[in-house]
Amino acid sequence: MSENNPGTNTTEALDRKILHIGHSPDPDDAFMWYPLANFVGPDGQQYTPKINTAHYDFVHILEDIQSLNVRSEKGELEITAFSIHQYPYVADKYIMTSCGSSMGDGYGPMIIAKDEFNIADLKGKTLAIPGERTTAWLACQLLLAEHGLSKDDIKWEFVMFDEIIPAVAEGKYDAGLIIHEGQITYQNQSLKLIVDLGKWWTDSRGLPLPLGANAIRRDLIEEAPQITRVLLDSINYALENRDQSVAFALNYARDMGADLADEFVGMYVNDWTLDYGDRGRAAVRALLKEGSDAGIIPDCGEVDFAEPAPALT
Known part of the structure; x- marks a missing residue:
């Protein structure tokens, strides 16, 4: 695990809120959360946020997806990635955000x-x-x-x-x-x-395969729109500043150069990641229903999504 605490002075800390964000140490997650980075990276470089993070400071928790799935059942992190497979087990604790998904549209595991x-x-x-x-x-x-x-x-x-x-x-x-x-x-x-x-x-x-989701803990439900806005702004910034975001993602790319890392990022950080859309939401519901009908996972009922607040100023 890598846990990096953002630096703030005492006065700022009184007005700011720390949110732990769990994600995998792989290029696509690193790419889309690069704009939130506020720590010394594996390359020794000090990174600071590239976007307005409102009054939030993000502490990045880097663990494999299985470990994050396990942690989500305990509600340990305010924001976390988890597998769509995991959602029925944590639907009472987390609401999925409308952005940040990993979808396999004709490709996948x-x-x-x-x-x-x-x-x-x-x-x-x-x-x-x-x-x-x-x-x-x-x-x-x-x-x-x-x-x-x-x-x-x-x-x-x-x-x-x-x-x-x-x-x-x-x-x-x-x-x-x-x-x-x-x-x-x-x-x-x-x-x-x-x-x-x-x-x-x-x-x-006839649907994409929904693989991973990002979610906000339900005790933060009133803040979920603003947090989701920050997350969406992070993904937008990464996509609009692709070269520098890929360069950061290379810190977490195994057996890949810049070109291959960029190809992989393009597979899983794209329009689907900005918003599931109607088709993406239908894909999530279809997968969960098939899994439930097959007796593999519990029936989680209706799936809800946190939508972003208007753009931050």
């Missing part, structure tokens, strides 16, 4: 292996997954069901997301379920694509 095989052949094989509450695992279970399988038919095991590709390449697992930048770097290890879950979902459902 992948199952990879050293040798090609069909999904039905996963039966009895070992599969490394990046977390039990990741959307990748929820989508994988829905795909398995279409082939007459369940998670009990395979030997799955949680492995840290950035350790899955090398573990599969070394033969520790028959296959791996990969997320984040591994989706465009797995071929460096001569691994084969078994299925792209995002493509499968979009081709079969």
